[in-house]
Amino acid sequence: MFFSDETSGTETAGIGRIYELTAADILTLDHIDFNYAFNYPCAFSLFCTCPIPSKRNHLPFAVTAGEKTPKEYQY
Numbered sequence: 001m002f003f004s005d006e007t008s009g010t011e012t013a014g015i016g017r018i019y020e021l022t023a024a025d026i027l028t029l030d031h032i033d034f035n036y037a038f039n040y041p042c043a044f045s046l047f048c049t050c051p052i053p054s055k056r057n058h059l060p061f062a063v064t065a066g067e068k069t070p071k072e073y074q075y
Contacts, residue, residue: 003059004053005059005060005061005062006063013039015040016057018037018040019032019034019036033065034065036066037067
């Protein structure tokens, strides 16, 4: 699942982050552990391209768990 949240562009990658779900996960999902959210490679390089998450995948709150964008790559 590709998502953005209120930390996108400040604490985390501007485009959003990824939380991996398999078909089996979806069938048994009872919670999401955002500690496993991670950045696409474009968060670390100007030479990568990444998809843009759907506006429906924007979470209207800050997800402070998961991978952050290193300060040297925030632009």
